[in-house]
Amino acid sequence: MSLTNSSPTEAARSARIASRKLAILSTKDRNDALTAIHAALSEAKDVILKANAQDLALAERSAESGELSQSLVKRLDLGKKGKYEDMLQGILNVRGLEDPIGKVDRRTLLDDGLLLERKSSPIGVLLIIFEARPEVIANIASLAIKSGNAVILKGGKESTESFKAIATVVSKALESTAVPNEAVQLVTTRDAIKPLLQLDQYIDLVIPRGGNELVRSVKVNTQIPVLGHADGLCSTYIRADCPKDMAVRIVLDAKLSYPAACNSLETLLVDEDALKTVLPAVATALLSKGVSLRCDAPSKSALSAALDKHDATLLQDASEQDFNTEFLDLILAIKTVPKGSSPEESLDFAIDHINKHSSHHTDAILTLEESAARHFQDAVDSAGVFWNTSTRMADGQRFGFGTEVGISTNKIHARGPVGLEGLAIYRWRIDGNGQISTEYGTGGKQWKHQSLPVGDSERLAANDEELEVLREFRAQKAKFPAGAS
């Protein structure tokens, strides 16, 4: 890692050059670099915490004068019990993940001796912009190295001293490894973001990790593809047949387990027929935990009648704007789904509401009826479409990715929780022995276009006919020079 004082253009250009070297390193070379970083950061704990204390002292003064929030100051503190160790463990966890690079996921025999393969490769150069938490830098550097991508890091100014100390340690650690120093660059100058966002000749992907405002400002200022999400307006739809206990359990988890998270529940849709049967128990539980309920007219009227007097006085009226709002707080908007003339009509009403108002992040349906769930999952155009579980499940760790690069509401490349795989793309390889395009087609040779097994299916198809074709191709390739010309 180099702590760069050079111009944004120089930083990006040198990252591009380093990315070429990093891209061809073996899995072992990249893993060894993570081992070296882990060891160096373990050893330098005192030095880094000392730098972190400087950031903290400055932040506390800003908090006293009201410029910074206390919660931000807390997030800065690397000395908090277990935090430094978690950061170190995170590096080892990334090291332990499957290598996302060099995997063949498509294989077609175009003709005898002419094999097409699609093989994963790094994207190139990433620009990752993040906010306060200083431990994120170790996580991001690990992800980039593991996936063979060079990365330019721009962190929040409140962590400057911590970042510099970590970068110095990582830089020294990389010297003993095959990973070039310029493959991980830390930019600390405040005004570097805008020029970096213009460098689409060197930077392939921008990942803003932070709030809504950061993501929006990145998106409008660059032509480089941006991976991430500005909003997380998640909904859950309670169908009339949903068991009361399941509804209470799931809605409480979705709203309360981390209200400031992007996968938390913001809008509850409830079937008209569930307003008096399922909703009262859900509302009572939420109110007892201090959640403000912003109800439309039918749900307010039903709850006013069903709840005890004290709870009923707490109910609020929803405005139209509430159904477009990501509260990130102990507030929930409740929308009634009219009965309509059929169960299908109410289902479509809920789907339309979600497609119109949600941020296409994660939405859930709670029902015992499989056909309703399937229709919901087909028709709701969100990254996550869940049945009988909490929207909070939308998370890379929970999905089993081992780590999370971010959550994407993009419609291309990667959608939903993004693991290491989201930092890879592919190249098309052809191995031939002299074939040319004009010998195929009308009057000429015919394409075989035979799909051959890859990965798991290759392993499983031990006796499969298709595997024989692949073996044959490889055997011929081994005798290759004789076959050429």
Added chain:
Amino acid sequence: MSLTNSSPTEAARSARIASRKLAILSTKDRNDALTAIHAALSEAKDVILKANAQDLALAERSAESGELSQSLVKRLDLGKKGKYEDMLQGILNVRGLEDPIGKVDRRTLLDDGLLLERKSSPIGVLLIIFEARPEVIANIASLAIKSGNAVILKGGKESTESFKAIATVVSKALESTAVPNEAVQLVTTRDAIKPLLQLDQYIDLVIPRGGNELVRSVKVNTQIPVLGHADGLCSTYIRADCPKDMAVRIVLDAKLSYPAACNSLETLLVDEDALKTVLPAVATALLSKGVSLRCDAPSKSALSAALDKHDATLLQDASEQDFNTEFLDLILAIKTVPKGSSPEESLDFAIDHINKHSSHHTDAILTLEESAARHFQDAVDSAGVFWNTSTRMADGQRFGFGTEVGISTNKIHARGPVGLEGLAIYRWRIDGNGQISTEYGTGGKQWKHQSLPVGDSERLAANDEELEVLREFRAQKAKFPAGAS
């Protein structure tokens, strides 16, 4: 298809609404729509050719006054023998392709009764901007319907009457199908492109199909992701050990079979040791076909000595700019790869040259040495990295995709020749029965994160243990209501 006179915003908004309906249609519904379009266009051939004749007459007048090129006029002519029939056959070909929608390609058992699946879905709304050829409209409409995406089409103004006639026929044909009319919209007003490119709330992906200038102007004017390529500067590297016959055969195909294509050869790299052994035969063959050779000093000197007197006088000097130029013409730049101190050094020189100068479209190496080919394929950062074959193989039809949406030099989503699959993204589905996030983790339940077979491996793993787990999950789901809450 509607031939829209409404505002760009209205067109995009109605396409978005139609896309929701289209997205949930069955494979059969979408295929039936293609059958209907095919039948209607077959029947309306005379009407459409009459409209096309109007375009042609206007274009011919413009060609006489020098405003349009004769080659453009030729491309406009739908009446040319076989062209209309090819257009019709193209619709049936797309109909016959495998459905890219609804395929599960990732399946993880998160816990008992909690299954995560990644399932392909349409992207949403496409904006496709294309130039003269009127038959392209039928192809694009077919691809969009097949992949469940709504599409807004903006074609070149020279084909306006042909487009209108085709749109009217397609629109009427769609009335009898499940595909909503607004799912395919033709915009004919000239000034609609810029406003459409601003509508990122309705449009998910822009595909410019046309020249360099069109692609560049689209890219700088939108924040919507753009799929395509501006340039196709493809190279081929002849190693010293390459058999002469193979080099001649492949280079001629790559340069001559369609010089104006993006996958044609523009720069030839030649090992110093091949200048007198392999290159003279290649150069003689190219010169005899009228190709101008722009040579660097070592290659010119070697060829001047090796070629006959007449051919030698035809050799030209290369400027630095020639190695950054996509000629799209009978011109080839030749660059010598210095011998260096080892074969690895010369290989790296060629790789560096390509990474710096090529447009990351398709590059090839010609050698008998597998290790050199593998290093080239790992280190050259292009969509296509080919060994002993022609760069002209970079093509969706040749890859076996059945059709081609375009060729992408993007670093995310889709790279190289893009088939129908490039018009799909995915959603993450979870099927649960009441699980919540807070019951997992420290002190709670443990995640299973068991990867289960999908697609081919599901078929092949008929007796595999993992398949048993999947069968068990499905059996339990069938008895579902009892298991809930």
